[in-house]
Amino acid sequence: RRLSVASGPLAGKSVLITSGPTHEPIDPVRYIANRSSGKQGHAIAAAAARAGARVTLVSGPVTIPDPAGVRVLRVETAREMLQAVEAALPADVAIMAAAVADWRVASGSGQKIKKDGSGKPPALSLAENPDILATVGTLAEGRPCLVVGFAAETQNLIDNARAKLQRKGADFIVANDVSPETGVMGGDANTVRLVSRDGVEDWPTLSKEDVAERLVAVIAAKLADSGE
Ligand code: CTP
Ligand code: CA
Numbered sequence: 001r002r003l004s005v006a007s008g009p010l011a012g013k014s015v016l017i018t019s020g021p022t023h024e025p026i027d028p029v030r031y032i033a034n035r036s037s038g039k040q041g042h043a044i045a046a047a048a049a050r051a052g053a054r055v056t057l058v059s060g061p062v063t064i065p066d067p068a069g070v071r072v073l074r075v076e077t078a079r080e081m082l083q084a085v086e087a088a089l090p091a092d093v094a095i096m097a098a099a100v101a102d103w104r105v106a107s108g109s110g111q112k113i114k115k116d117g118s119g120k121p122p123a124l125s126l127a128e129n130p131d132i133l134a135t136v137g138t139l140a141e142g143r144p145c146l147v148v149g150f151a152a153e154t155q156n157l158i159d160n161a162r163a164k165l166q167r168k169g170a171d172f173i174v175a176n177d178v179s180p181e182t183g184v185m186g187g188d189a190n191t192v193r194l195v196s197r198d199g200v201e202d203w204p205t206l207s208k209e210d211v212a213e214r215l216v217a218v219i220a221a222k223l224a225d226s227g228e
Helices: 039-050 078-088 132-137 157-168 208-225
Strands: 014-019 023-027 030-033 054-059 071-074 093-096 103-105 126-128 146-153 172-177 192-196 199-202
Touching: 014 039, 014 078, 023 103, 030 103, 039 054, 039 093, 039 208, 054 078, 078 132, 093 132, 093 208, 132 146, 132 157, 146 157, 146 208, 157 172, 157 192, 172 208, 192 208
Parallel strands: 014 054, 014 093, 054 071, 093 146, 146 172
Antiparallel strands: 023 030, 103 126, 172 192, 192 199
16 A cells, blocks of 8 residues: 655654544433543644554544544543454554543433432432553554653643553653643643653653654654664
8 A cells, every 4th residue: 555665763663653532421412521622642743653663543522633644543531542443553652642532331220310300400320431551551562663652731740651551561651731821721832841760851842743743753752762
């Protein structure tokens, strides 16, 4: 299918990326979701493709266009996202940038839930979704050489990011403060700190495109370093 041999720092590498939110249905007209535009994950997919990688992007529901030169798989729920990721493996690099809903409704309703006139809201019982990053990061067989996650936090950024690095078996965590006043959610800029076992690197406030470029450069250097 690829007629020309790609060039660039990620030539010959396959990169699997998740992006966007997931939607967890409550009933046919309502859902639970995270705030996520998909801008950061999509920008990473575009940057990896420009760097010569074969890129698969598993995207939740977003309104932004597909990045150029990328295979895009669209999903709705966290469980569909996990399935698509597992089907897309193996990959040299996995970057899990999606804002996955932590919970789904345990038993979604096939019919629209109606107000019953009592003034009492219905009780939703929730079930925890699978952790896609942790699943990929701790694969016994076929784990990507590099696994990158994000940590969206509103407090204790670095402690929480370090804990996620450990718990999910990631090589890097891109930690960002998503407090409402930062404007990161839905905005075009991002201030991130890159957490690895080697320490923490503070990056300046950059456009999401520039964060993507820089992350791709770090990944290419790390792969080259480890002789991959
Ligand atoms: N993630 C995932 N699957 C989930 C939840 C999170 O793949 N079910 C990934 C995200 O894509 C991100 C990283 O895990 O790369 C961290 O997501 P975050 O929501 O910050 O972490 P959680 O483990 O869900 O912890 P919490 O929301 O309680 O802070
Ligand atoms: Ca979460």
